[in-house]
Amino acid sequence: EQKRYDLALKEITARIGDDPEDPEGYILTALCRHLSNQPGAWDAAQRAIELAPNECRAHFVVSITEAKRGNLDAAEAAIRRAIELNTWNAGYFGQLSAIDIARYRWNEALQSANEGRAIDPDDEVCLNHRAIALTKLGRHAEAASTLEGTLEKHPEDAHTHANRGWTL
Numbered sequence: 001e002q003k004r005y006d007l008a009l010k011e012i013t014a015r016i017g018d019d020p021e022d023p024e025g026y027i028l029t030a031l032c033r034h035l036s037n038q039p040g041a042w043d044a045a046q047r048a049i050e051l052a053p054n055e056c057r058a059h060f061v062v063s064i065t066e067a068k069r070g071n072l073d074a075a076e077a078a079i080r081r082a083i084e085l086n087t088w089n090a091g092y093f094g095q096l097s098a099i100d101i102a103r104y105r106w107n108e109a110l111q112s113a114n115e116g117r118a119i120d121p122d123d124e125v126c127l128n129h130r131a132i133a134l135t136k137l138g139r140h141a142e143a144a145s146t147l148e149g150t151l152e153k154h155p156e157d158a159h160t161h162a163n164r165g166w167t168l
Helices: 005-018 022-034 039-050 056-068 072-085 090-102 106-119 126-138 140-153 158-167
Strands: none
Touching: 005 022, 005 090, 022 039, 022 056, 056 072, 056 090, 072 090, 090 106, 090 126, 106 126, 126 140, 126 158, 140 158
């Protein structure tokens, strides 16, 4: 949460050293490496899946690392598996919406974002992806309203400010 990924990776590496069969260490490694643009995120995500094929968070990290590599088919398959394993995580629908946006599938992106918002109405990713999809669908007033509400709840979110600028 503090974006101190190097310090987190140091602790996670020690955790993996203590228990190299614990998938949580690999999930966290994949997240830290992904968020800090360090190599090895995909490898860690793959190891997490090997160790815990029914762990929804492992499929989530596979999805985000595959999407970053441009492999949207694998990213979508992984996030759909995560959703199948845990239908109550708004972030998973946010990731599915991101994949739909990358594919220029605006209606599907809007639907995925709205499904996530049904779980957590304040999810920043879903709100931002909803606004992007609405903008691309020509529904500018709805997009603006979504972003204004998002900024009220999350006034420091840079992505939301940028997104608001794009809608204008």
